[in-house]
Every structure is written in C-alpha cells, then in structure tokens.
Amino acid sequence: MSTQPSEAVERRLYNALWWAKVQSAGPLAVESDTPAVAGLTRAAEPDGSTVWLVPTMPSGAGHAVLDELGTPPVAVEQPNETARVLSIVVACCWTDRSGTAWPGAIGTLTQVRAVYAGMRGRAEQSSDLTLIIGSLRRLHATHWIRWNEKAGEVRLGPRVINWTAADQATLRDLCRHLPDPPAAVLTTAADESEAEPLPASDDGQEAGDE
Amino acid sequence: MDATLLDAEAEAAVLRVYRQVFAVLAREAGAMIVDPELLDADQAILDAFAEAGSDGLTVEQATLACRSYPHDVIVRRFEVLRQYGAITKLVDRPNELRHRAAFAPYVMLMFLRRMSVQGGQGELHQLLTLEAHSVSDPKATEDQGLASLQRLTKVFRLLGNELAILVSTSTTAQLRENAQLAWGNERLIEQAEKVHRIVLDRWPTLHRACTSLRMSLAAYADAVQLAAGRLVERAGTTRALGLLPSETWVTFTRGSEPDVLAAVLDGLLFDAASPDFSPQTMVEAVETGRRSGTARMAPPRPTSDVEAPESAAATDREELRAEAERVLAGRPSVEIVEVVDDAGDWVTARRVLAELTAAHLHDELDYELVWSDGMRIDPSAGTPWATEGVFRKVSR
Numbered sequence: 001m002s003t004q005p006s007e008a009v010e011r012r013l014y015n016a017l018w019w020a021k022v023q024s025a026g027p028l029a030v031e032s033d034t035p036a037v038a039g040l041t042r043a044a045e046p047d048g049s050t051v052w053l054v055p056t057m058p059s060g061a062g063h064a065v066l067d068e069l070g071t072p073p074v075a076v077e078q079p080n081e082t083a084r085v086l087s088i089v090v091a092c093c094w095t096d097r098s099g100t101a102w103p104g105a106i107g108t109l110t111q112v113r114a115v116y117a118g119m120r121g122r123a124e125q126s127s128d129l130t131l132i133i134g135s136l137r138r139l140h141a142t143h144w145i146r147w148n149e150k151a152g153e154v155r156l157g158p159r160v161i162n163w164t165a166a167d168q169a170t171l172r173d174l175c176r177h178l179p180d181p182p183a184a185v186l187t188t189a190a191d192e193s194e195a196e197p198l199p200a201s202d203d204g205q206e207a208g209d210e
Numbered sequence: 211m212d213a214t215l216l217d218a219e220a221e222a223a224v225l226r227v228y229r230q231v232f233a234v235l236a237r238e239a240g241a242m243i244v245d246p247e248l249l250d251a252d253q254a255i256l257d258a259f260a261e262a263g264s265d266g267l268t269v270e271q272a273t274l275a276c277r278s279y280p281h282d283v284i285v286r287r288f289e290v291l292r293q294y295g296a297i298t299k300l301v302d303r304p305n306e307l308r309h310r311a312a313f314a315p316y317v318m319l320m321f322l323r324r325m326s327v328q329g330g331q332g333e334l335h336q337l338l339t340l341e342a343h344s345v346s347d348p349k350a351t352e353d354q355g356l357a358s359l360q361r362l363t364k365v366f367r368l369l370g371n372e373l374a375i376l377v378s379t380s381t382t383a384q385l386r387e388n389a390q391l392a393w394g395n396e397r398l399i400e401q402a403e404k405v406h407r408i409v410l411d412r413w414p415t416l417h418r419a420c421t422s423l424r425m426s427l428a429a430y431a432d433a434v435q436l437a438a439g440r441l442v443e444r445a446g447t448t449r450a451l452g453l454l455p456s457e458t459w460v461t462f463t464r465g466s467e468p469d470v471l472a473a474v475l476d477g478l479l480f481d482a483a484s485p486d487f488s489p490q491t492m493v494e495a496v497e498t499g500r501r502s503g504t505a506r507m508a509p510p511r512p513t514s515d516v517e518a519p520e521s522a523a524a525t526d527r528e529e530l531r532a533e534a535e536r537v538l539a540g541r542p543s544v545e546i547v548e549v550v551d552d553a554g555d556w557v558t559a560r561r562v563l564a565e566l567t568a569a570h571l572h573d574e575l576d577y578e579l580v581w582s583d584g585m586r587i588d589p590s591a592g593t594p595w596a597t598e599g600v601f602r603k604v605s606r
Binding site for chain 2: 012016019022023024025026039040055057062063064073074075076079080081082083084086087090119120121138142143144163167170171173174177178
C-alpha cells in the first residue's frame with residue numbers, strides 16, 4: 001500500500017522534470033534507453049542512437065488556441081518565406097509519401113534551390129540563396145528541420161512527428177503542387193551512414209545551449 | 211460596504227429562489243420581494259422574536275430591535291409576515307399588541323438560503339439518500355415504494371422540464387445563470403437509479419412506475435446534454451473558461467498564493483515558445499509565393515493582349531465567311547429563293563438564312579442581304595412561301 005503512492009509521486013516528479021526541460025528547450029535529443037515520459041512523443045533517429053522527446057499537445061490545445069484567444073503567435077522573421085522553405089524541405093525529404101514524414105530522407109541544398117526557383121517560376125536569383133539559408137537556419141533552431149550547413153544537407157526535424165493524418169494529407173497535396181526536386185546528389189554517399197550521427201549530436205547540443 | 215460582483219451574484223441567487231417560492235404568497239399580501247435587503251430584514255425580525263422569549267414583541271419593539279434597518283421597511287415587512295401568518299398575535303383578540311413568530315418560516319428561510327447556495331442539489335442528494343434508505347427498509351411496504359418512485363419521478367420531471375425550457379427559449383446568459391440545474395447530474399441520476407433498482411428488485415409489480423421514473427431520468431439527462439451543448443457552443447472560442455464569469459478568474463489570480471497558482475498548472479504540459487508552421491500556413495505561403503512570382507514574370511504586353519481575346523470572335527467570323535462563300539459559290543450575288551430551295555426543308559433554310567443575316571450585320575464582313583417586295587409561291591417546293599431577295603458581295 002505504501003509503495004503505491006510514492007511510485008506515483010516519483011512518476012509525476014520524473015514527468016515534471018522532463019516537462020520543465022522541454023518547456024525551456026523544445027524537443028530534446030536523449031539516449032535511446034531513456035524511459036518514456038507521459039505527454040512526450042518519442043521520435044527515434046534513423047540510426048537508432050538517440051531519441052527525440054517531442055511535446056505533443058492534445059488536438060485543439062496547440063497553437064490554434066492562440067488564434068482563438070486573439071493572442072499573437074510567437075514571432076518569427078519572414079514567416080512566409082520560412083514557411084515556404086519548410087514546404088520545400090518537406091517536398092525534398094518526404095520521399096515515401098505513403099508513410100509518415102518522420103524520419104524522411106536526406107535532401108540537399110541544391111534540391112531546395114531548384115524547387116524554390118521552380119515554385120517562383122523564374123530562374124534562380126542571387127538573393128534567393130540568402131533567403132533560403134536564413135530560413136533553413138531559423139527552421140533548424142526551432143527543430144522543424146535538421147540543417148547541416150557544412151555538408152549542405154537537410155532533413156526533417158522531430159517536430160514533424162506531430163503531424164496528424166489530416167495534416168499529412170494536406171502536405172501531400174502541397175507536395176504535388178510544388179515542382180519535383182531533382183535527384184539528390186549527396187556529397188559523400190558512402191560516408192553518409194557514419195557522417196550522419198555527428199552533425200545530429202552536434203545539433204542537439206547547440207539546441208540545448210540556445 | 212465593499213460590494214463585489216460576486217456578492218451581488220450570490221444575493222441574486224438567494225432572491226431568485228425566494229421569489230419562486232413566495233411569489234404566490236407575496237402577490238396575495240401585496241408585497242413582492244424586490245430587494246435582497248428585504249430578505250435580511252425578514253431574518254432580522256425573526257431573530258428579534260427569537261431573542262424576545264415568551265413575551266412576544268410589539269411592532270415598536272421589533273423595529274427597535276432591528277434599528278439597523280430603516281423603520282418603514284421593518285414595519286412593512288412585519289405587516290407582510292403577519293399577513294401570511296409567519297407572525298401572529300399572541301392572543302387572538304382585538305387590540306392585542308404583542309405578537310409571536312412561528313418557527314416554520316424561519317426554518318424555511320434557513321432552508322432557502324442553503325438551497326440558494328447549493329442550488330438545491332444538496333437537498334436533492336439528501337432526499338435521494340433518504341428515499342433509498344426508506345425503500346430498502348425491511349418494513350417498507352409496496353405503497354411506500356410506489357410513493358417514493360412517484361416523488362422522484364416528479365422531481366426529475368420538474369428539473370428536466372425547467373432545463374429543457376431554458377435551453378429552448380432563454381438566452382445563453384439566462385441559461386448560464388441557471389447552470390446549477392445541470393450540476394452533478396450524473397451523481398443524481400446514479401442515486402435515483404439506485405432507488406429504482408431497489409424498488410424494482412423488491413416489488414416487480416411496480417414496473418410501470420419504474421418505467422416512468424426511467425423516462426423522467428432520461429429526459430433530465432437529455433436536457434442536461436442539450437444545455438451543456440449550448441453552453442459549450444457559446445463558450446466556443448474561450449472553451450469552458452466561459453462557463454465561469456471572468457471576474458472569478460481575476461479574483462482567483464489576484465487572491466491566490468504562489469503555491470495555489472502553481473498547482474493550477476501542475477500536470478499541464480507546455481511546449482517551448484516556438485513559431486508554429488501548420489500545414490495550412492505552409493499552403494498559403496506557397497500560394498502567395500507563387501502568385502507574386504508570376505506577377506513579376508509577366509509585365510503587361512500590348513501585343514499579346516490583342517491576340518489573346520480575338521480567338522472566339524475570329525473563329526466566329528471565319529465560320530460566317532465560309533458559310534457565305536458556300537452559298538455564293540463563286541457568284542457575285544445569289545437569289546434568296548434559290549438559296550431556300552437548295553436548302554430543301556424550312557428547318558435547314560431557316561438556319562442558312564440566320565447565318566446570312568449574321569454575315570450581313572457583321573461589321574467586318576463585306577456581304578449584304580437585300581429584301582425585295584415579291585414573293586414566290588410554289589406548292590411543290592420544300593418551302594412553298596419564300597420572299598424574294600438577293601444576297602451579294604459588296605465592296606467597301
């Protein structure tokens with residue numbers, strides 16, 4: 001009898017600790033043997049080394065509530081440009097559209113630039129690259145995508161695991177409207193499996209520091 | 211006196227119940243209660259009688275005892291209480307000045323105050339417990355069980371009816387004021403069902419009365435559901451927070467200790483503040499991005515503008531020209547009668563004539579249709595009656 005409540009209390013304290021961490025830093029990359037935490041969805045990295053803990057709101061409790069309360073959402077620089085680049089990254093990295101978006105494939109900056117020019121319906125301009133890189137960095141900082149600047153490679157971030165089936169249907173439609181990306185030419189196809197974990201773990205630390 | 215909105219609301223609730231109960235009596239006595247203070251005056255008068263002991267009180271003594279209230283208010287309420295029998299003369303004879311108070315009105319007043327605080331739910335719970343207790347008593351008879359069932363059926367019918375009427379006729383504000391009718395409904399229904407079960411097990415012959423109790427319970431549950439639906443619908447944008455007046459929230463946030471405030475958020479998960487990109491915003495962004503792209507791509511060009519809208523009119527004109535040339539067949543002019551006879555029946559001739567007329571009226575085509583006075587009548591032809599005329603090419 002006495003162990004029952006203390007276990008429940010421990011459980012709540014454990015949850016509360018992780019919730020506090022998530023509240024300050026957003027999705028967290030943790031060791032894959034970390035026990036599950038209530039309310040946080042686990043998004044495993046493709047190589048299985050780490051697991052992202054992503055806060056998952058019940059439907060109707062997310063950012064939509066801000067709209068209803070008439071509160072301005074969290075500000076982001078150039079919101080439309082950033083949203084466009086996120087759409088393009090989805091089009092490039094979500095190769096298997098029949099499955100879920102997470103974890104997706106690796107896309108390249110070349111692909112993103114090509115799709116961007118295609119969406120704009122004109123030849124690429126020098127200012128485009130500035131906009132794209134800026135948007136990619138913003139999206140990386142908020143865990144929407146993982147952007148490896150050195151290799152020029154991009155993946156979808158852990159936040160996409162919260163997309164519902166309806167969201168994914170909308171995005172599938174969006175991808176159909178965007179021009180198809182050219183085939184990805186990864187910088188080092190052979191090293192890819194080894195190169196992948198390094199930037200990912202670096203990114204996790206960076207995100208934690210922010 | 212620091213009157214807050216909450217106090218006012220509590221007073222309004224007391225008043226509402228009091229009015230419902232005493233409306234009939236008060237109408238007869240010519241004194242409706244229109245102010246919560248009057249209720250306090252009543253209580254003060256009855257308190258004074260309790261203090262006075264067995265000698266009773268005269269009107270003057272009563273007003274003296276209640277001097278915190280205006281004199282005429284006390285006199286008026288005293289009259290009213292006397293008229294409906296809460297206060298009677300000590301001895302029933304003329305010129306008797308001393309009065310005594312009955313205990314029942316005071317109990318009633320206490321009861322009302324309690325009911326107004328809890329909306330009568332507490333009393334209903336107690337009633338249900340008592341009923342369950344009495345029907346499970348081994349000495350209880352079938353008649354008592356039947357009476358129990360009938361009482362409960364009436365209570366729940368009244369409750370359900372009131373709520374259903376409110377849902378269908380009143381404004382949301384009124385409905386919200388009366389929301390206590392819907393409070394704790396699950397528990398109430400559960401208790402009533404318990405009584406129902408006991409009765410049905412003990413006296414299966416009462417199944418008819420049991421059915422009507424079940425029906426009234428179901429009607430109440432439906433009414434609660436409807437009311438909740440309407441309230442939640444109107445609460446809409448602010449969720450269930452709208453069910454409580456905003457004053458309550460403000461008071462809570464101002465008057466709570468940090469621990470209490472923190473406890474509200476205990477067990478709530480928050481994401482780090484981060485920009486949100488819902489699929490809808492992404493779709494919109496891509497759409498607008500594409501539009502601005504094409505706008506920049508295609509500045510207005512006069513040459514393409516002329517060519518584009520021509521197509522429909524041009525094909526129209528060329529069709530007319532081809533038809534006119536077919537009719538003329540190389541000749542400079544042709545008789546209409548000939549054209550009509552060539553066409554065979556009138557249906558075809560009519561169509562050909564319509565085309566020739568259109569060619570005549572078209573300002574870019576150089577054809578002319580000229581009618582003359584003569585008329586050809588030939589019963590053997592496909593179109594026996596034909597007006598004479600000429601279709602010809604003109605040079606402008």
